[in-house]
Amino acid sequence: MFLRAFTDRRRGLVVGAMLIAGSGCATPKVESPVTQAPPPPPPAEAPAPPPSPPAPVPPQVPGVRLIQSRAAAVAAVGYRGEPDTFTKIEQPTIRPSTATPGATLSFTARYTVLSADDRAVPIIRETRTLVYGGERLLDLPSRDVPFAQGTSSVEFDIAIPPDAAEGEYRLDVTLSAGGDKPAAKATVAFVLSVPRPAPAPTPPARAIIKHAFVTAASVDLRDGPGPEFKALARIFKGMPVDVLEVTSTTEGRWYRVQLITGNEGWVPETATGAKP
Structure with a gap:
């Protein structure tokens, strides 16, 4: 009896399984959830380069005034970076061209100063010499001038010694950069004359009767x-x-x-x- 009951139970399980299969209902399929990877973090931005420091501004020098930019001067003289420092003197003039001993004369010229480093402020040594009769007469005070790159108008005064002799003189101006070797030179002449008293006026001729x-x-x-x-x-x-x-x-x-x-x-x- 025990065996029959077990068999019946087994049959019932089989029949139940068949009924379930024949009912057309599919066994629900459980899908495993898909885990999505988190998006990658954005790439770190490269740090911005530090801003370029402003170009140095040369101190103002009395009698020196920039009149042409570096770019314009480079184009005008065809400078290509050689030599490291380029200098040129143009239009040297001295006024008045005739003077007397003890007078003060005015020298004007155009100086072009360029450097291979476009941010540099070249220091140029300016030397001035008075020449008389082909011989060096007097070395005027030299000076070291910081120049803005480009072309500058330059003006300075020259005091003539009161005991200077009469005759023709010459002023030599040289520019040196990075040493004593002159890089540019200009020469301008002038004449010193000793004033003479004007002759006494001739009295008018008497009318003779x-x-x-x-x-x-x-x-x-x-x-x-x-x-x-x-x-x-x-x-x-x-x-x-x-x-x-x-x-x-x-x-x-x-x-x-x-x-x-x-x-x-x-x-x-x-x-x-x-x-x-």
Whole structure:
């Protein structure tokens, strides 16, 4: 009986399984959940490069003024980085071109200064020498000038010694960079002249009325037309005189005459004549 019951139970399980299979209902399929990987983190940004420091600005130097940029000067002279520091002097002028000892002259020129390093501020040594008669006369104070790269207008004064001799002089200006070897040179000439006093003006020629001679044996040359005036000199017969003026007085007519010596005075008309 126990065996039959077990068999029946088994059959029931089989029948139940068949019923389930024949019902057309599929056994639900359980899918395993798909785990998605998290997105990768964004790449770290490269740090920005530090900003370039501003280009150095040269200190202002009296008499030096930038008039052309580095780019324009490079194009004008065709600079390609050689030599390391390039200098050039153009349009040297000195005014006035004629002066007197002790005068102050003004020198002007255009200096072009360039460097292979476009951010550099070149230090240029400027040397000035006065030359007289082909010989070095005087070394004027030199100076070290920081130049902005490009072309600059340069102006400075030159005091001429008060005891300088008369004649033609020359001013030599040289520029040196990174040593004593001159990199650029300019020469300009001027003349010193010693002023001379102006000649005294020539007195206007006296209008001569006529030429005459002393006909009296002798007569006093007086400082006025009349016997009451002071006698300046005694002149004698035959002396030529030039009559410059005629005046009438109560004593008669008087002539203002000039002698051949240049002296002047008055004599009575009666003491002169056309012939000695």
